Amino acid sequence: MSNSFLIILGIITPLFAALFSYVCRYSNNLRDSFGIIGGLITFLVSLKIFHGIQNNEIFQITFFTLFDGVDFTFKITALGSIFSLVASSLWILASIYTIGYMRGAGEKNQTRFVIFYSIAIHAALAIAWSGNLLVLFIFYEILTFSTFPLVGHKQNAESQSAGRLYLSILVGTSLIFFLPAIFWIWLETGTLDFQDGGILINHFPAEHLSLLIAMLVFGIGKAAIMPIHRWLPAAMVAPTPVSALLHAVAVVKAGVFSFLVVIVYIVGPEFLLQTKSSDWLVWLACFTIMASSIIAITKDDLKARLAYSTISQLSYIILGAALASSLALKGASFHIITHALGKITLFFCAGAIYVTAHIKKVSELKGMGFKLPLIFFAYTLGALSIIGVPPFIGSWSKFYLIMGSIEREFIIVAIILGISSLLNIYYLLQPVVIGFTQNSRREVKLTKAPLTVWPPVITGLSCLIFFFYANYFLNNVSGVIVS
C-alpha cells in the first residue's frame, strides 16, 4: 500500500464509520460495531505509519492549493504519528466502552452520538496528520463543532448552557487569536508548512515573538491553559465516553498537540531558546498546574475533579513546550501518550462507577471498593501512572520534564512539579482510600455493565506494561525533536 493511500484510508475510515452507523441506525448492535471496526482499521494504519516514520519514510499527500504558499496537504510528522497512534488505539477501547455505557445509562439519541463521535475522531486524526497550520486549523474547528452535539447531548438546560460555553470559548479564542496568529505567520514567512527546526527563524521579528506565542497559546483554547480553561469542566456534562476519549484524549490532546507542533515545526525550539520569548509561559503553565490541582482537591464530583486534573496535566505539556529544551520537549511529547493512557483509565472508571452504582461524588464512594474491585484496581493503576510513580509509564514523562527544567536551570519549576505530584497523590488517590473505607451505611443497587469494566482494566494494565517498553515510543519522540 502506498503511503498516501494510507493517509487517505486513515482519515476517511472514521467518516465511513459515521456513515455506516447512520445507515444501520435501526440495528443497535450493527450500528455500534462500526466504531470498533473503524478503530481497528485506523489503529493498524496508525501503527504502520508509526513504524514508517521510525524508518524515515515520508507520508505526504497534497490535494489542492488554498492560496499562495498554502496547500490543502497532509504530511505526517513524528509528533503526529504519536498522537494518531494514541487516538486510534484508544478509540477501539472507547467504542467498546461506549456500548456498555450508553446502554447501561439509557441515554437517548445514541445514533447521533456515535456519528459525531466518529466525526470527532476523524478530525483528531486529520489534525495529527495535517501538513500545515491552516489544515490543522480547519480540522481544529471541525473537531470543536463535531463535539458540540456530544457535549450538549442531554439537551437539558444545563447541557445547553455548557455547550454554549464550550463553543463560545473554543471557537471564540480560535477566531480572535489563533487565526490572526496564523495569518501573521503567513504574512511574515509566506508559508505555513511544518518543517523541522521551524519556519520563523530569520523571517519573524524576534521582538514580537512573545506576542505571537501568547496569541497561539490562548488561541488554541483546547490546550486549556488558565484563564481559558472553563470550557473543560463545563464539558463534563457530556456522557462519560465523551469525557474519556474526547476530553481526556482527542480534544485536549489535539490542543496541546497543536501547540507542540507550532513550537517544534513552526517557531522552532532553537529560535525560542535564543529569544527566550516563552519563558513567561513557563510561569503561567506552573501557575495553571498548581491552581488547578488545588481546585481539583475541592471538587467532590469525581468527573469535575478529573477535569481539573486534566487541566493541570495539560499544562505539563505546555510547560515542556515553553521550556523548549530537547529533554523538555521529549517529556512533553511523551506526556501526550502517558497522560492519555492514565486519564482515559480514570474517566472509564468514573463512568463505570456511575453506570453500575449511580454514584458521581467522591464522598459517596464509601465501601464501593469492596463491591467494585476491578474498577478500583484499574483506577488505582491509572492514578499511580498520572502521579508518576515507577513502574508506571507516567513516571517517564515526568522524569524528562523535570530533567528539562533543570537543563534550562529553572530549579523552581522542578520543585513545583514535585509539589504538584504530591497534590496529585492526594486528590487522585483519595477516592481509592474512601472506596476501601468500611461502614457503608446505605445499600447501593448495582447494575451490571461488564463492557464498561474491562476497557479501564486494559488501559490501566497497559500503563504498567508500557513502562518497560517506553523506548518503543521514546525513539520516535526523540528521533525527531533532536533533529
Place this chain on the structure above:
Amino acid sequence: MFNIFLDDAAALVVVLPLLISAIIAFIPSKIWPWIISLVTLVLHLVLSLHLLKEISISGLIIYEFGNWEPPWGISFKIDGVNIGLQLLFSIFVLISTFYSRKIFLSEIDSRDSGKAYSLWLLAIGSLNGIILTNDIFNLFVFLEISALASISLIALGAGQNRKALLAAFNYLIIGAIGATFYVIGVGFAYAMTGTLNMNDLIIQLAQYSDGQLAIFAGMSFMLIGLMVKAAIFPVHIWLPPAYSYAPSAVSTLLAALATKTILYFFVRLLYEVFIIYPSYLSLFLDFVLYPLSLLAIFIGTLIAIYQDDIKKLLAFSSIAQIGYITLAFSLKDHSGITSGFIHIFNHALIKGGLFMAVGYFAILQKDRVTLTSLKGFGYKYPITSFALLICGLSLIGLPLTNGFISKLYLFQALYTNQLYFSIALVALSSALAVAYFWKIVEQMWFSEIKFKSEKEDSYIYLPIWIITISIIVFGIYSSPIIEFSNLSADYLISGYQN
C-alpha cells in the same frame, strides 16, 4: 441579425430588462411573467458574457448613446473595474429570479404576479445601470428608478405584514434625502465644470487643482448621498426594516446586489474622480470612512446578536459586512481595494444564500422566521437547513468557504497598512458573528423537539444549493474572484497613480 444585437450589448443589458418590464406589467398570468423574466435574464447573461469577451480583447468599452459624444451624450463605460461585478450581477439575478417564483406565489397576491415581475426587472435594469454608467447625473436617474422599484417591491410585503408599508415609506423618505444630497452635489459639480461625464469631469476638475470650496462641498454632498444609499453606518437605518419586511425574494435581490452596486460606484467616484484632490480624499477616507466602518462592523454585529427575527438579524449583519467592505476601501492602496471587491463578490453570494434559505423557511411556516420558530428545522427541512449552515459558516469566515478568502485578504490589507487595532476588531467581530449565527444553529438542530423530515421543493432548494456550492467552490478555488478583484483594483489604482 444577432450580431447587431451583440454590438449594443453594453446598452442592452440595461435597456432589455427595462423594456420587458414595461411589457409584462400587463400580462394577467401567474406564470408567464416569470418565464419571460427568466428568458430576459438568460439573454442578459449572454450579453454580459459577450461583454466579458470584448473586455478581454480591448480592455475598455465606452458606449455612447445615440452616438452623442461623451461630454454631451450619456455614455456607459465597461472596463476591468466593473466587468467582474457585471458578471456576478447577471448570474445572481438569474438564479434569484429562478428562485423567486414560488416565493412570490405564496407571499403576494397571484394576480399581482405581472406587476411584481415588472418591478423586479425594473430594479434589475436600473441596478445594472448603476454598474455601467459613466455619467454622474445618469447615475442619479438609475438610483431613483432602482429606489422606486425597490420600494414598491418592499411594499408588496404588506400582504404578509403591514409593517412592510412603514419600511417602504421609511426607505422612500430616507432614500429621497440621500438622493437629494447626491443631486445637490451633482449640481455643484456641474456648476463648476459644466460637465456630467465622469471622464470629462476628471479633466475639467484638473483646472481647480488647488481646490475650491464649492467643489469640496459638492463632493461632500455626493458622498453623503451615496453613503445613505449604500447604507453605510450611521445612515443605514432604512436598511434593516426594508430587508426584513420585504417579500423574501426581494430581500434576496436587495441584500445581495442593491447596496453592492452603489458601493461599487462609491469607490469608483472616490478613486477615479476625487483622487484629483488627494488631501481631501485622505481626509474623507481616514477620518470619516475608516472610523465609520469600524463602528459599523462592531455595532452591526452587536445589534445582530440581540435580534430575534432572523431576517432582521441578517440585515444587521449586512450593516457589519458593508462595514468590512468600506473598511477595505478606505485603505487607499491596491491590497485594500482588492479585498473590498473580493468581499463584495463573496458577501453577495453569502447573504444571497442566507436570505434565500430563510425566505424559504418563511413561506414554509407562513409566518415570520424567528429564533423560536426555527426549532427543529434542521430535522424538518434538512436540505435547506444544511445549505443555511454552510452559508453561515462562510459568513463567520471559516476556511474552505469563500468568507475565509475575504477575511484573509482583508487581514493582509490591514496588516500591510499596519492597522493592528482594526485587525483585532475584525477578529473580535468575526468571533461575535459566531454568537448570532450559532443561536440559529442551536435552535435548528439542538432544541428539544424533533420532527420527521418533510418534502422540500426542489425549485427552491436548487438555486439555494447552487449558491451554496459556489460558496464552497470559491472557498477552495478562489482565483476567479481574486483575479477579477485584482483587475478592478489595477484599473482604479492606475488612475490613482496618474
